[in-house]
Every structure is written in C-alpha cells, then in structure tokens.
Amino acid sequence: MSRLAQSQYHETFDINLGPQHPATHGVLRVKLTMDGEYIVKAEPVLGYIHRMHEKMGENRTWAKFLPNPSRMDYLSAMSYNHGHVALVERAAGIEVPERAEYLRVIMVELNRVQSHLLWFGAFLLDLGGFTPLLYAFDDRERILDLLESVTGSRLTYCYFRFGGVYNDLDDEESFKTGTKEFIARLRSRMPMYHNLVTKNIILRKRLEGIGPVSADMCRRYGATGPVLRGSGVQFDIRKNEPYSAYPDFDFDIPVYEEGDSMARYMVRMDEIEQSMRIIEQALDKLPEGPVKAEKVPKMIKPPKNDYYFAVEAARGTFSLRAVSDGTNTPYRLKIRSPTYSNLSLFEEASKGMLLADALAFMGSLDLVIPEIDR
C-alpha cells in the first residue's frame, strides 16, 4: 500500500479507465479506485466486445468454425487457427502430412514475430515513446507481405484446414529467399532496438522492478506465456507438450527470473530471435510431399468424447476443449484464451501502484481485448 493510503486522512475517488482510452488498446474498461495517483483497487470490466465465439462454435459444424479463431486474437491469428484445426484433427483422427506441419510452424512463428514486434511498438507507445512504433511497423509490414503472399490475407488468416493447409506455397524459392532476407534484416536491426530502446535509461527506470509478478501469482491466476516465463518458470507448450513439428527443431525458451515488466519485455525480445531460429530450420528442412491429408471426411463427426488441445500462442497458452456427442456439431466448445488469465492478475498486482506504472505494467501483459472477451 502507498504511504498516502496508510495515512489517517485520505479520500479516494473512482476513475474509469476506458472503455475508450488510449492506453487500453481496445474496449477494455478498468474501474480504478484512486488515492491521488496511487491505485487502491483496479477492477477490470470485460465484455464490451463479447461475440459469443464459444456459442458460435456450438451451433455450427466443425468446419464452419474455421474462420472464427483468427477473429479472437487478430495478432496471433495463426496460432489460434492451429489450435482449432489440431483439436479437430485429434478428435477425428486425421493424419497431417509432414510438409503441412512444417508450413504451419513457419506461418505460426512468422505470426509470432509479427505479434511481438507490434507489441514492442505499442508498449513503447504506452510509455510515451512514439518513434519505435513506426520502426516496428516497418519490420512487421514485411512479415505481413510474406504471409499475404502465402495465405492471401494480412491479419485474420484462415490458412489451415483439417488435415493440412489450404494451399501449398505458390513459389517456394521466392518465399524461402524472401523469408531469409527478412530474417537477416530483422537480425541486423535487433541490436539497434536494443541499443536505442532497451538500454535507454528512462525505459529501464520505468520497467525495472515495476509490476512484480511472482511465479505463485501466475499459478493462482493461470497466467501463461511471456508473463509466466518472465517470472522464472520455464513453461512453453511447444516444449512441455510438444505438438506439430516442434520436436524437430532446436530452440530455447527464454526465461527471466525477475518477474518485473523488464523481464517480460526481455522474454518477448528474446522470443523473436528464437522464433527466427525455428523458421530458419523449418525452411532448410522443409520436406517435399502433399500439404493435405488424403482422406478427410466432408462432414466431420468425431466419436463421443472429450477432446483437448493446447498451443503456444504469442501471448500464452491457447487451448480448446470440445465435447463431442457424435453429431456434426460440438456439444460444447470451451476456449481458453491466454490474456484473459493474464489480465486477471492485474487487480492484485496493481495495488498501490502509480497510475503511470500500472499502465506500463498493463502494457507489459500484452493485452488483446477481443481475445479476452471472445
């Protein structure tokens, strides 16, 4: 608690952060009880863009739900697609050709780099530095061009299909060289980002020691992804519950012990490098062969059972649980989105924080509001 809040005379006031506020990057509303500039209580109010994705999943066929996951988290749409198709493949017992798995991994990792780059820019914008945003967008734009050349869309992809991907690479050579050029370019720019941004004294003062999140707090609220790895827990679905083609690749899980905003920042910056490593290996090892399974039933009717699949999205563990009653629609589709859990620790962690620090902390959680509300 702040010194002010402990004193005998104090008067609190309520303030609404959002639903329209430049710092929340979406329609998130946080009811703040403030004591001067200190936060006594911060209560996130959700649901402003609830679109009933779970219900939509329950009253349409499995295949018709394909475009939906990418609308939840529009910044790591590939991972969401991947989670959904992998769940259905597990349920219906569809084998995916190896080339398709490799393509999926490449796309997902490109998407992850893109998501982290955007977060980097937007986070710095939260901290009042406008310029890095445009540099990050410059890099991100090139990823979007690459993804567009393969998938046809730039933001809300629907590239994966049950049993493979929608289409093979049109021009494998040009995609490979383009991606490698991009990786070389981003690699050469990362030192610049670190020199200009990470080493900036104002940034370090604003991030180091701010918003400490302990591993225990992460466990209680179910926080995953960079938030958890920034608190010293080495947990990544790609390593802990390997899926798709991830076991074939050699990559590290960046972990930082401090648990402050700086640790989360560093985890994401390091993950960009790790993702680029995965992409490089996947491009080198990309096998020949079909990109779609031979026999995928037109109407998918998984046997009566409970199915679960988890993937590592850019913001943490994204998992789906489907209960099938043997018909062509799921009986129940439960979606677990990572930032919903990551945001839930905001209330406890932001107690006694300055408003400015709390917003920096919120930025370091990397919130995507449509994904919280689903």
Added chain:
Amino acid sequence: MEEFLRIITYIVCISAFVGANLAWLGWVERKGAGRLQRRTALKEVGPFGLLQPLADGLKLMSKQLHVPRDADRPLYMLAPVIAMVPMIMTFVVIPFNEGLVPRDFNMGLLVIFAFAALSVLALLLGGWASRNKYALISASRAVSQNIAYEIPMLLTAITVVMATGTMNLTEIVNQQAGTIIKWNFLRLDNSILMPVSFLIFFVCSVAETNRAPFDLGEAESELIAGFHTEYSGMGFGLFMMAEYGYILIGCCFTTILFLGGWHCPFGFYPGIHWFLIKTYFLIWVIVWIRWTFPRVTVWGLLNLSWMYLIPAALFNLILTGAFLKVF
C-alpha cells in the same frame, strides 16, 4: 508621435513573428517527427505541406467550442486565454538584435520569469474548470512539475545575473560579445560549472513547457490529453499554440542568457540571423528529444529536479559567487 509609431510597429511585428512561429512550429515538429520516423509526414496541403497549419487553423476555428455541462464556464473559457496572453507579453523584453527590442527594460529577465510563471495558472485553471478527473490529475501534476523546475531554472539564471551583474537582457548579450568562448555557457572564468548550468537551464526549459520526455501534464497514454481533454476547437488550439509559444520563449531566452544572443561564434557579422539560427537549432533539439525518448514517471521527474538539478544549481551558484570573489 514617433514613440507611438514605434509601439504600433513593434506590436504588429511581434504579433506577426509569434503568430507565424506558433503556426509553423507545429509544421516543423510534424516534419521533424516524420524525418526521425522514416516517413514523409505532411505533404498534401501546399508544397511540403507548408499550408497545413492554415488548414488546421481553419478546421479548429470552424469547430464547436463545447463546454461540458458541469464545467466552471467562466474559468473554462478564461484558461486558454491565460495560456496565450502572458506568452506574447514576454516578447516585449526579448532583444533580437542590438537595439531591436520593443522595450529595453532593466528588469527584463525578471519580466520573462514573471510572465512565464503564469503559464502554470492556465494549466491549473483549465484542468480544474473542465471538471474531469483526468484533467485534474494532469493539472496537479503540471503544478508540481512547474514548481520543481522553476527553482533550478531561477537558480541558474541567478548565476548568470551574478556573473554579468545585470538583469537587462541587451546588456547580458553585449557582455558576451565576441567569439564562442565569450559566451556564457563557456565562461569558465565565471564558474567552471557554466556548461552544466547551461544544461540545467535547457532541461528546465524543456520541462517547463511540458514537453516530452517531461510531458506528464498531457501524458497521452495515461491521461488521454491531460488538462485539455475537454477542450475542443480553438480552446484546444490556444493551448497547443501556447505550448509552442513557450518553447519559442525558452529557446530565445536560452540563446540570450547562454549562447551569446546575436553574436557570431567566430566573431564576424553579428545580427538577428545568428539569433534566429541559434533559437531554431535549440527548437530542433527539443523536437528531436521529444521523438526520441519515452516519458518519465512523476517520481522520476520530481526526483530529477529536487535531488540532482536543484543541488547542482545551488552548488553552481555558490561556486560562481566564490569565483567572482576570488578573481
């Protein structure tokens, strides 16, 4: 009659100079930001987007001046005016060149500080009267920030006054006549900390104008738009222009006190062009700083002033006194 004409001429010239600067400093900033961010910035309205300020002004003037229902109406309307008027008043004592000063006043330095200090009143009134919690937080931040940075600024100005022995701005500039080593920021014979003094003064003038990285008053990602959240149209426009006005004053003032006013660094052809070159260079530095650094926190800001700048300024003051006594 001659005196009357002189006054009229100065009023017209100063208004034109200030007005043009307020309009096109915004253009300079946006173009500068574009340069630093590897984008083109303004280019549609007129050549190089030079007519953009006029288009913006026209747009702002055509907008409704909305007053929130619960706002304190008279104060709400008064605040932007209070932001503008003292800013223009300070130009009365600024010497642009030898003899080119509306009123060569013995207390010129004091006049500038007195009027510039009124700027915080405008922020406070604007924040208070608009009856918005974000605006109020911003206003209270702006006040504590202005108080914290006025002190080291005054202390460094006093060292200059001690070294030159006058508060007349023309006299202060004339004492720096000659090449660059005669300028106050390199006058190590007055105090070996004079360059530090210059830095403190410049940092404070950036902080006084509520500019990034000290723009806590209008921290966009925290307080939306700060004290002018509720202002629309020209109410907002006046606050914006006042901000640029104070940047202009801060840079003119720094040029006069530390950078030798209209004197050439190499000692030939002194004149108004040197004054303007130095002033606009400082303005460019401020733009550059703004688009380079993230924002500091409230504590970071206040600590910088109370823990580093004020002790350093005080020490420098004492050192200057000692130097003047000894040499």
